[in-house]
Amino acid sequence: MSFAWWAVGIAALCLFLVAYYPTVSKTPALTQFMEEAPEWVKAFVGESAEDYTSPAGFLNGELFFMMAPMLFIIFTVSRGSAAVAGEEGKGTLDLLLANPIPRWRVVLEKAAAMAVSSICLGAVLWSALAAGAAAFGMDIGLGNLAAACLSCLLLGLFFGALALALGSLTGRRGQAVGIAAAFAVATFFLYSLSEVVRGLKPWSRLSPFYYYLAAEPLKRGLNGIHTLVLLASALALTALSAYLFERRDILV
Amino acid sequence: MEKVAILTRGLTKYYGRNRGVEDLDLRVERGEVFGFLGPNGAGKTTTIRLLLDLIRPTRGKAEVLGMDARVRGVEIRKRLGYLPGDLALYDNLTGEELLRYLAGLRGGADWGYVRYLAERLQCDLTLRIKSLSRGNKQKIGIVQAFMHRPELLIMDEPTNGLDPLMQHEFHRLVRETSEAGATFFISSHNLPEVERMCDRVGIIREGRLVAVDEVEALKRKALRRLEIHFASPVPPGDFAAIPGVKDLRVEDRTLTCSLTGSVDALIKAAARFEVLNVVSPEVGLEEIFMHYYREGSGGEGGGADA
Known part of the structure; x- marks a missing residue:
């Protein structure tokens, strides 16, 4: 039910953005404006500020730099925190764990459910953009589009797994959401500011957003290493969740 | 098995x-x-x-x-x-x-x-x-x-x-x-x-x-409270020695006490007088626990050494 609303919302957003593109592409003054903007403005519009009017630049700036990852992270963090800590807060975990299932399996199956729903949402994102591009004559490679959508959903899964791990450790959903969200905001700023603040540059690799955006998947396709870093850390956090959850008392 | x-x-x-x-x-x-x-x-x-x-x-x-x-x-x-x-x-x-x-x-x-x-x-x-x-x-x-x-x-x-x-x-x-x-x-x-x-x-x-x-x-050991109403005043001495009777109070024509075990002796003692009514108010759980607690820590009765 709630997934259906997410899918409708994301599809509508994509179609709206793509429909708006022809207007932008016919306004070269925008490119000029962006070229003259100060560095710190560019940092917050995304690395693609200079070619804002190209299809990839437009989608990067309007969607993939901030909007899409934000939506995916909200989706996954809410599911990841609900999986263990949410049920624990509602009190249904006692009933669930009275079944002959080991705790680690409960965590892994819930993580798998979160991954499957995120992948579906990623597929919605890709199809809506592909359909919109075809309808409004936006020239963008479908393979690169898929690379960007996949990177975005992996970034979401990383933060979802982080929320799952925090919930498995503390049993408190509020804490899991709060800490995961704060970490997402902090690492987003770390990555985007590192583009302009020279001192931050060496630290940008600590941000999950670096592995999502730095290789420009929308323009250059999937970067194997960056993709692997996101995937492996999401899996590691999931395994950690199972380990942490096995060891502690279930809250009343 | x-x-x-x-x-x-x-x-x-x-x-x-x-x-x-x-x-x-x-x-x-x-x-x-x-x-x-x-x-x-x-x-x-x-x-x-x-x-x-x-x-x-x-x-x-x-x-x-x-x-x-x-x-x-x-x-x-x-x-x-x-x-x-x-x-x-x-x-x-x-x-x-x-x-x-x-x-x-x-x-x-x-x-x-x-x-x-x-x-x-x-x-x-x-x-x-x-x-x-x-x-x-x-x-x-x-x-x-x-x-x-x-x-x-x-x-x-x-x-x-x-x-x-x-x-x-x-x-x-x-x-x-x-x-x-x-x-x-x-x-x-x-x-x-x-x-x-x-x-x-x-x-x-x-x-x-x-x-x-x-x-x-x-059930045998359970604490009960008993109230017996007599037609005329009764001497407390007749009841004080009955086994299991505690907190005995005789005021005018009414006897109140706590009781563990059989009520038999008490009823027989009371039967020598004219009895108007026997009431057994329900005993609160906490009182039963206090009763057991006393027994438990006193070392007698009870099943487990607390």
Whole structure:
């Protein structure tokens, strides 16, 4: 039910953005404006500020730099925190764990459910953009589009797994959401500011957003290493969740 | 097959600086209906959640169906039915959807039996759980504990929220299931209920087991309050020496006292005078516990060394 609303919302957003593109592409003054903007403005519009009017630049700036990852992270963090800590807060975990299932399996199956729903949402994102591009004559490679959508959903899964791990450790959903969200905001700023603040540059690799955006998947396709870093850390956090959850008392 | 259903040795759980339960030595035989009696906050739920491996002991050990609760939880839970004390269900499912989901996690249940249970408890499984009253939610909780015909049922305050008629239906269900071979471990803060349902009773107070006894013995030893109204004033001396009589007060034509054991001697002593009325006000649970507590710490009576 709630997934259906997410899918409708994301599809509508994509179609709206793509429909708006022809207007932008016919306004070269925008490119000029962006070229003259100060560095710190560019940092917050995304690395693609200079070619804002190209299809990839437009989608990067309007969607993939901030909007899409934000939506995916909200989706996954809410599911990841609900999986263990949410049920624990509602009190249904006692009933669930009275079944002959080991705790680690409960965590892994819930993580798998979160991954499957995120992948579906990623597929919605890709199809809506592909359909919109075809309808409004936006020239963008479908393979690169898929690379960007996949990177975005992996970034979401990383933060979802982080929320799952925090919930498995503390049993408190509020804490899991709060800490995961704060970490997402902090690492987003770390990555985007590192583009302009020279001192931050060496630290940008600590941000999950670096592995999502730095290789420009929308323009250059999937970067194997960056993709692997996101995937492996999401899996590691999931395994950690199972380990942490096995060891502690279930809250009343 | 193991003869012992539940065995704990020195089972202890501290929460931070609070004590949950301390040095609990429990032994529940197979086939019996064991009542776990205590006031709220005494440690009943803590003990039950330790048996389910939902929480882990600070020290000590618990064995369920002959297996270590910490190590072989999955095997134990296969053969176990559990009703949580603070029952929470998935509110957006119907009763039937919830039971099918839970049965699925166990590899299925006999659906004819589920319908039979639901019918006996007059429980409508087609309604969304969020629309149900507390008592009706509790019935679904009871059905899910019974539905896979477990060997051992651990139930935390099972009659919570049930109306008196349903409570009696539940007592009958427990009796019948027990006669078919199942073992029950049932917590309660209601002595009359435990007396009706159980073979043996363990009494827990402030985290410690203060007594374990047969229900019959408990009834014999149970504390009663008695008030006898006479037609004319009576001499207190005639009653003071009767065994089991405590807190004796004779005011004018009324005698009040507490009594343990048989009422026979007291009634016979009273019968020598003209008796207008005999009243036995119900004794509060806390008083019964105080009574046991005194006995337990005094070293006499009681089953466990507290």
